Amino acid sequence: xxxxVQSGAEVKKPGESLKIxxxxxxxxxxxxxxxWVRQTPGKGPEWMGSIYPRDSDTRYSPSFxxxxxxxxxxxxSTAYLQWSSLKASDTARYYCVRQEQWPxxxxxxxxxxxxxxxxx
Amino acid sequence: xxxLTQSPATLSLSPGERAALSCRASQSVASSLAWYQHKPGRAxxxxxxxxxxxxxxxxxRFSGSGSGTDFTLTISSLEPEDFAIYYCHQSSDWPSxxxxxxxxxxxxxxxx
Numbered sequence: 001x002x003x004x005v006q007s008g009a010e011v012k013k014p015g016e017s018l019k020i021x022x023x024x025x026x027x028x029x030x031x032x033x034x035x036w037v038r039q040t041p042g043k044g045p046e047w048m049g050s051i052y053p054r055d056s057d058t059r060y061s062p063s064f065x066x067x068x069x070x071x072x073x074x075x076x077s078t079a080y081l082q083w084s085s086l087k088a089s090d091t092a093r094y095y096c097v098r099q100e101q102w103p104x105x106x107x108x109x110x111x112x113x114x115x116x117x118x119x120x
Numbered sequence: 121x122x123x124l125t126q127s128p129a130t131l132s133l134s135p136g137e138r139a140a141l142s143c144r145a146s147q148s149v150a151s152s153l154a155w156y157q158h159k160p161g162r163a164x165x166x167x168x169x170x171x172x173x174x175x176x177x178x179x180x181r182f183s184g185s186g187s188g189t190d191f192t193l194t195i196s197s198l199e200p201e202d203f204a205i206y207y208c209h210q211s212s213d214w215p216s217x218x219x220x221x222x223x224x225x226x227x228x229x230x231x232x
Binding site: 033035043044045046047049050052057059060061062095099100103104105106107108110111112113 | 220222
């Protein structure tokens, strides 16, 4: 059974750093892209970026380039999303998602989401 | 960046009625279009991929159509559990397209 299990909710202050995780099981971690998606209330999902764990090829949305870093550890079958300096506007729920393979690359399995609250 | 425009923003219908949700792309995405259902407090659920293929376990009342720039998600007869927000999503030319992946703004299907 494919599972993506994310780390727990976080409450942080503006300017703090953060790294959240997504551990996968039930499939070959290195064979599928993993994406991160942001969801804020009243707004549609936003694709942030993706990583191909086999070679760490990483792609970012222009909206998030330079704002976050996506990485992966093959030995742990875990993907990460990190911020070096959080802003209040980063408050949202973040999902890791597996992308199916060619030809459609749709999002077929989602993690449960990690709620990040940034407040002074 | 490919922009996806969903309409209407809100659809007010009764159980048993037919729902037709539209998603229009700013340029062709061929058949690289998926639909997701989202309920509060839960992760989005894949309904349709490749414009018209039902995902595993999705009831037959959900169907997708279209190609290029115009797509439709149809729910033939609404069940109480279908009232939710629906998003379309394109993955055209992944991973070579620099602007990557985008979602539509969503259509909320609410009980009339």
